[in-house]
Amino acid sequence: MAAAPHTPAPEVLDHKRWFFSHLGLTERLFERCLGEALSAGGDFADLYFEAVTSTSLGIDEGILKTAAQGISVGCGIRVLSGERTGFAYTDDLSPERLLKAARTAALIASGPQTQRVEGFREAHTPQLYPIAGFSSDAELSTKIALIERADKAARAFDPRITQVRAGLNDELRRILIAASDGTYAADTQPLARFNVFVIAKDSQNTARGTSGGGGRVTLDFFDGDKSPEHFAREAARTAILQLGAVAAPAGEMEVVLGPGWPGVLLHEAVGHGLEADFNRKKTSAFSGLIGQQVASSKVTVVDNGTIAGRRGSLNVDDEGNATQETVLIENGILRGYLSDKLSSKLMGMPNTGSGRRESYQAIPMPRMTNTYMLNGEDDPGDIIKSVKRGLYAVNFGGGQVDITNGKFVFSASEAYLIEDGKVTAPVKGATLVGNGPEALKHVSMVGNDLALDEGIGTCGKAGQSVPVGVGMPTIKLDRMTVGGTGH
Incomplete structure (x- = not known):
């Protein structure tokens, strides 16, 4: 069955294009998988494709001790039949493995009804966060410099700060959803989070302080008011405050x-x-x-x-x-x-x-x-x-x-x-x-x-x-x- 004709908004098409060009997916394959998912009966089926690239960096005692980059790709296939849910997933996006996962989900949620796969309907996707220049594309040295700045700022806040850990985690998550009810959507979601943890000690007490922040933002977010120094000083302030707390x-x-x-x-x-x-x-x-x-x-x-x-x-x-x-x-x-x-x-x-x-x-x-x-x-x-x-x-x-x-x-x-x-x-x-x-x-x-x-x-x-x-x-x-x- 051919997908219903549509004229998607440019930004909607761009989100989907990555899956077609990088993973070799096609709308025809989506239709085959949904048809297979509903082959044993069911009210509804959907495909959820996801590709995530992530980076995690951590500094402790002034030394970069953790650095990791990862890539995750896969698809989850769900079938609903009344209150029963059949679900299977695969990290192999070949047509054979996708169709096998669809059959597995179908058997789990088999039911008396059979829902016909409708033509896909594009919907306008808002744009609540930036994509171009996202931090996953930034050089690791730039990210390491950010957490080093936090380490220095926390230690400079007060001589009673004895230990500092700082970290930056960021990811770019691409998703594509195709469903038997015609739902057809995609998105590209950035996410970044900065963290600072400190320990303060005096002659009698030990205290801890934490701070952090971020959002669905690009790396330059941390060059503004929410800088590494801001989070470092806030973590140090709360730790020093606790030393004198009753x-x-x-x-x-x-x-x-x-x-x-x-x-x-x-x-x-x-x-x-x-x-x-x-x-x-x-x-x-x-x-x-x-x-x-x-x-x-x-x-x-x-x-x-x-x-x-x-x-x-x-x-x-x-x-x-x-x-x-x-x-x-x-x-x-x-x-x-x-x-x-x-x-x-x-x-x-x-x-x-x-x-x-x-x-x-x-x-x-x-x-x-x-x-x-x-x-x-x-x-x-x-x-x-x-x-x-x-x-x-x-x-x-x-x-x-x-x-x-x-x-x-x-x-x-x-x-x-x-x-x-x-x-x-x-x-x-x-x-x-x-x-x-x-x-x-x-x-x-x-x-x-x-x-x-x-x-x-x-x-x-x-x-x-x-x-x-x-x-x-x-x-x-x-x-x-x-x-x-x-x-």
């Missing part, structure tokens, strides 16, 4: 979360519970609550995959759909979930373009992109002044969440006491313990200083990791449990 108090108290990265708490405590597959299986604390009040009326949360250059942004998701801005919670009311093709069909809800996968070796599932709380009307200074005694959490380390009940535990990597409306001593060992849906009901003030994180987020789900973004303005929670060893 033990965090324990108990229930008022908590103020700073703007930007503290949005990771929102991502974990609320975001995962709003992914459609958990709600379809009724394993989320938010199942069946659309239209109901789940947070303070001051809280509005969105997931937005269309912000240019952001780490979590995508021109198209891994099912070939354009990403979008999705309102999840509006003035405290739950408005919807993040969905992919399977969830939207089974739940009878719109597809939000949230189908994501770690690689061609994994199936897509509903995932977040950039998830954040919108601005409120409060001045951040007034928020601090309103607290008699509490905790001001500026940055977070690790955390754990149980999406079935929303319970979470997070460790604060930078936090301070608030006493009589003023930020005072830095504290160490602070953890925040609570329940996501319940915590949001205690939000009493929302600042007007929305910020997104620096570009370091990686989200894990069902063994798959994908890059994401988080953010929030300064907010006040009237009640939250703080774990610590102080008084």
Whole structure:
């Protein structure tokens, strides 16, 4: 069957042309594979081609200790039959191996229905990030110079900085999706991340500090405000700060979360519970609550995959759909979930373009992109002044969440006491313990200083990791449990 005639936008064609010229793929081969995938019955089938080139560099003790470059190429073939999924993948893109993988997926998901392969339909692909001159094409010496600058800046910050590690990871990911429903899309996705880790020591204490950032950017991003020196000084500052920190108090108290990265708490405590597959299986604390009040009326949360250059942004998701801005919670009311093709069909809800996968070796599932709380009307200074005694959490380390009940535990990597409306001593060992849906009901003030994180987020789900973004303005929670060893 010949593909439907189309006149694609030039940038759409360019993304696909690489697969045709470098890997020898053809539209006719796509049609044969999809036909084979549906040969045992099924509602839907798709092909996901991926080619990734990556570089990873690391410096430790002033010496370049890690340097790696990699190339990964393959195809994942999926067949859906009702709620059953058949999936197979191959790193050999010869027609024989592709057709064999298609037959394997077909047998796993065999069903009574047989879906006819439709003609492919081109769709306009946005361009949210640059491609030309991406850092994978830069000389290794240029990248090594960047991490050497970070090493020098961190050591120069304070003589108590005793150890520095810096690294740069970047990749160029090309994808092409062809599906039996006519979906036909491709994208070329850059991603870069700079990391700095330091250890500081004095006569009594040892402390650690980390910083980093990046996004879907070219290498010259690190020549601006977000330079190696910026990240190095920030890592060193937080480590030195911790040397003089007092033990965090324990108990229930008022908590103020700073703007930007503290949005990771929102991502974990609320975001995962709003992914459609958990709600379809009724394993989320938010199942069946659309239209109901789940947070303070001051809280509005969105997931937005269309912000240019952001780490979590995508021109198209891994099912070939354009990403979008999705309102999840509006003035405290739950408005919807993040969905992919399977969830939207089974739940009878719109597809939000949230189908994501770690690689061609994994199936897509509903995932977040950039998830954040919108601005409120409060001045951040007034928020601090309103607290008699509490905790001001500026940055977070690790955390754990149980999406079935929303319970979470997070460790604060930078936090301070608030006493009589003023930020005072830095504290160490602070953890925040609570329940996501319940915590949001205690939000009493929302600042007007929305910020997104620096570009370091990686989200894990069902063994798959994908890059994401988080953010929030300064907010006040009237009640939250703080774990610590102080008084």
